[in-house]
Amino acid sequence: MTVQNIWHGLVIWYLFLAGTGAGVYLLAVGNKMFRKQDALVKMGYIWGPILVALGTILLLLDLGRPFWAFLAVLRPHASMISVGTLILTFFMLNGFFQIYSLLFKKKEPPHALDIIGFILAIGTATYTGLLLGVVEAIPFWNKPILLPILFLVSALSSGIGFLLLVSILNKNSKEETKSNLHRMMKFDIWLILIELALLILLLWLSARGNPAAAASVQILTSGFFALPFWGLLIVTGLLLPLVLETLVRSHKQSILALCSIALLIGGVTLRYSIVVAGVWLPMSK
């Protein structure tokens, strides 16, 4: 059995940054659309597209022939990369227009753009899962429904981590922003529980599936990636924030900082775990 070594570092960080950017946007703009709270929306408008753009830069750096990247939109009917390129491009164009009207025209961007951006952000977060999910040659990845949902939930969770981090680093954060974020942390408890359930489902389905998928599970639970998987993903990325958000009442800066960093580490390690544990179907007779 061969572990895939084609996609690694840069692609993984791209998956993380695009997911987190989409998560930040979904949370902040969703907070405005569904709860009529404007406190976070500026952070979402600005950081959402910036994180996605940073991720896109990493994606471009990973390309063998980056100067030809514009050709990537040619086959949206067949290739997930074409679909993703279109979603990313429209999300960033929409986002940068919103930033422009917010910062330079000094007025609220049109409501219609919020809806378009919200849909494109869902697209961005789920497509990163679908990109891996449609690869039939790697059975551990080949979960075209489960993986996009897992990546979407994780994107929201690391989005909360990122928003927390920004509010901590910004000394002039308003009380209203903080109270909105504390509410988000309560919401995150559900996200983490769902993420844990989906992750267990992914491992369980894989362990009893194809031998290649079982080999992937083994890499994570007891193989070469076991230490980051248990230490950084399960304990630091999921259980620690879960404990901090459920049991710890205090909103001291240090606790919030710990929680935000842990969430972000969890987001990166989830993508690392899934990508590096990809094992091809065996070529055996």
Add this chain to the structure above:
Amino acid sequence: MARYGMIIDLRRCVGCYACVMACKAENLTPKGVSWNRLIVEEKGEYPKARMTFTPVLCNHCENPPCRDVCPTGATYKRSDGIVAVNQSKCIGCKYCMVACPYQARSIHEKSEGYFSKYGLTPLEQHGYKKHKKGAPSKCVFCYERVEQSKEPACVAACPTRARIFGDVTNPNSEISHLLEKNKTFRFIEELGTKPAVSYILDQAPKTERG
């Protein structure tokens, strides 16, 4: 229109790597790029232990997953069934390398030659023009030779005639004859790729040919 295919008779393969070297020489593939490789395995236990050699190359699938995931259409299927790559359309996203169940693709990442201390040899300088840096490539059944009615280089080089290449739609071709007479095996058929490369297993009964 012809549809090209290959049979590899594992009863005859002795693991000499002549096909691997012939492929390198014919296609001048850069360092790190291998269109034709051998899977070498140990099978069984002493005293019945043995080594097996399985040459693997692009399967020129009827439904190639590499083509389906390609965002630009750089990978395409010719009317004769050969799957080829137009490297000038390739962006190097490597999705095809991930999606190919046969791990048949490799990428030319660095333009260093086999003797990096001394730069590129004249042969490499000539050959590397055919291979764009940053673009994956794969076996193309030596279509330039096939178009001149020659066999692919690996087939011509095989000393035991373990490789047979030909048109599977022509009932009189040797490959059609062999496919009919022998029990053959294709890799990872469960994905519906319909590979054009078939194998006669090394434990298969001897036929008039073997």
